[in-house]
Amino acid sequence: MDIKVCIGSSCHLRGSYDIINLMKDALKENGLDETVGMSAAFCLGHCGDGVSIKVDDQVISGVTKENFNEIFSRYVLNTVN
């Protein structure tokens, strides 16, 4: 699995740095930091929808600190387990 977090200017302003940190911690806590690759991406084409991430081929928009855990479980944990 490969995860990208958008750090384009729109997502950056909406807090993609926080999402990167949450993602790093969540991967580590779940023992996935060795197997799941995470990198930054420049603009995933959904600038108006909040912070966007890409999990393999799927783009998920509107990621916030508040809904991060739910999104992580649904798109990352559910898929790897």
Ligand code: FES
């Ligand atoms: S800047 Fe993140 S989707 Fe465009």
